[in-house]
Amino acid sequence: MTAPTTWRFNFYRMWTGQFLSGITSAIVQYALLWYLTVETKSATMISLATIIGFLPGIFISPFVGPIIDRHNKKWLMIGTDMLTALAALVLAVIGLIGHTFPLWMVFLAMFVRSLAQTFQYPTLQSITPTLVPNTMLTKISGQIGAFQSVQMIIAPAVAGVLFGMFDINYVILLDVVGAIFGSATMLITRLPERLKQDGPVHFWQDMLTGWTLLRKDKGIFQLTLIGALFTLIFMPAGAVYPLMTTQYFRGTVAMASIVEVVFSVGMMLGGAWIGWRGAGKDRGRALFGSILSVAVCGILSGILSRDFTGFILFNILNFFFGVGVPFFNAPFMAMIQERFAPEMLGRIIGLTSMLMNLAGPLGLVAAGPVADRFGVNMLFIIMGVGALVVGAGMLLLPAVRTIDRQPRPVPAEEIPKS
Template sequence: MATKHCYLLLGQFLSGITSMTVQYAIIWHLTAKTGSATILSIATLLGMLPTILLSPFVGPYIDRLNKKMLLIVPDIVAAMVALILSAVGEFGGFFPVWLIFVSLLVRALAQTFQMPTIQAILPTMVPGDQLTRVNGQLGVVNSANMIIAPALGAVLFGLMPMPLLILLDVLGAILGVSLLLFVSIPENRLVGTTVHVAQDAKVGWQLLRGNRGLWYMTLIGMLTTFAFMPAASMYPLMTMRYFHGTVGQAGLIEVVYFAGSLLGGLLISVFGHFRDRIHPIVWGMVVIGVTFGLSGVLPRTENGFLWFLILNGVAGLAWPFFNTPLIAMYQQSYAPETLGRVMGILNALMSLPGPVGLIFAGPIADRFGVATLFVVAGIGVLLAAGVMFGLKITREYDRQLQADGSSDLTKRG
């Protein structure tokens, strides 16, 4: 069984790294050819909207359809679109912006299906006491992709013609799908039954809303995302406007953050058998809050930037300690035949505060300074950590969950 989940994670890494490398190359192509902030904003929005708008309606399909096919089909569709885009660029001499938008949207749709599917699969493949560790391994895969893809995309963008580079997405899909063929994924009793999208999405909402402990954790998680996401989106501006840094230094900030996340995921994957997961969750939030808050009061000097770099890496290290145990608690709290619907609703709710927060990020940064945004983010995350540990229902939830050893919501309500 351990080998099978390793095949699953390796397949996701190979598919993800090639897809993200191509996506970065496409964004740089748009930047080079159009120079339009509006075009880049639309491209970014296309990557975010499917998760927010469609995740609640993806869950019912995860619970009722063959999960292996839900991983394979999106990869194949994305590869076909990449093949079309490559052919148009090769034989037409240019890439129509609308077709690039379509390819970005298809990638986002594929991710909208695949991530909650994987989250629903893992509890059926590994013992409950190993879930946090295996989720840590998944976090390592995602962080490695985020570190490698931008650098690899930059190198290949300068070395290869775009039509050929885009074909990497096809290669990644072939490798990912091939590895999935070796994975046996347990199915639940609802597979093959009729999907009622609206009704099933409502059930997912009711299941999440009905578990008071997890519902409060969801609200606190949304508050955390709302607090830190606007500041996190301003890393390049903080580097270049506040510290008067270069584009290269702005890129270094991103790499250091994801390197920290990679290390955090590795630590959890090895030492992630927590007796009470609320403690790493809260401490992760505290560290994120402190690092963001301190970042906003650093001097605008070279030493200040060095400390910003260090604090950024520490924040990246702390993120998996907040996110990974929390996801594992959701996975253990629901039966396999309902988990897809719950995770679909959860992913939509957790994704929503990001764009909402971004609406306020620009005006706040322009009016009060980008550093103020980091101070506000730090205070907001620290307040969320206080609420998470202060509420008895969230503070004691995991101890009760592990003591019961139950994945039946009716016993957790």
């Protein structure tokens, strides 16, 4: 752990680079989604693109953890940034030369971006508790969520403007600029000397060690399964958000961007509140409140009238939906960072990410056909009803309901050697 007088500067410097990199990456992601929306006008194709983006998280996440725990995290972050930049550069150059590119190339670019993020997310989350005092982890998670929400506020608006003004090939090049920012700040960040683990990476043995530790913490394991179920019912609606505006409310690209911004403003304020005040002494209540907000906002969004008044109400509901999201994400990640040793976090986060990423495509398989046949609003109703079921499950599981009152089950000194 770095000295108390320097940890803030060191940590926020690193996250400034990640913030700038994240903005450019999000702009490109939104631009690619708009490209698919305009070219295909199909919820099924958008769902397919989202599923492709999930594949690395499903099949590679368990193998990523052992690599993160046994190798230099700084160079892993820089290497994956460069991979993202290379994919963007290749896609942009081919588009500039050929004046267009087939949809399969868009899908491939999304796959490569997702592959890089599969490494970056658990790496960053495992770096954080080595730079931040344990007592600040929940607040820091809230602040990170707020920063990411600012990205989400800026990105759709900028993406919509750039997509309308410039060729998609030039917009894609922003990923290269962002990767340079992220790599430069990561390069100068001072990370504590990592605890060395003897021997080479043994993927199956290391994954089994992580799985054993995760299962040993009953509350975190059950909460992970709840998060996976939550992802299952949330992702179908989340994937077709632009179509909710353009098809159901008969709106424009600009109106769809407003919806994204309103949702992100809510997330930013929710994350900022947690960053300032925390999530309370009993964070289980915050988790339940987050699920409940999704239930209420989802059901009401699905039954709105298809006029301008309905669109306004949809934005209001999305604001409160956004406010509630950080009250699940921030406490959940902070709990993981608090309850497991830093040298095991790569494996633990890799496994939890795999479980949640696996749930997303399962829901998306039916999302496209349901939206195409019954309307995108039906996905929001399904999401709301499903969230009610998930919330009821939380109340019925004592290990989840009282998770902040449970002792840490895996002291660092008892970590199995692999």
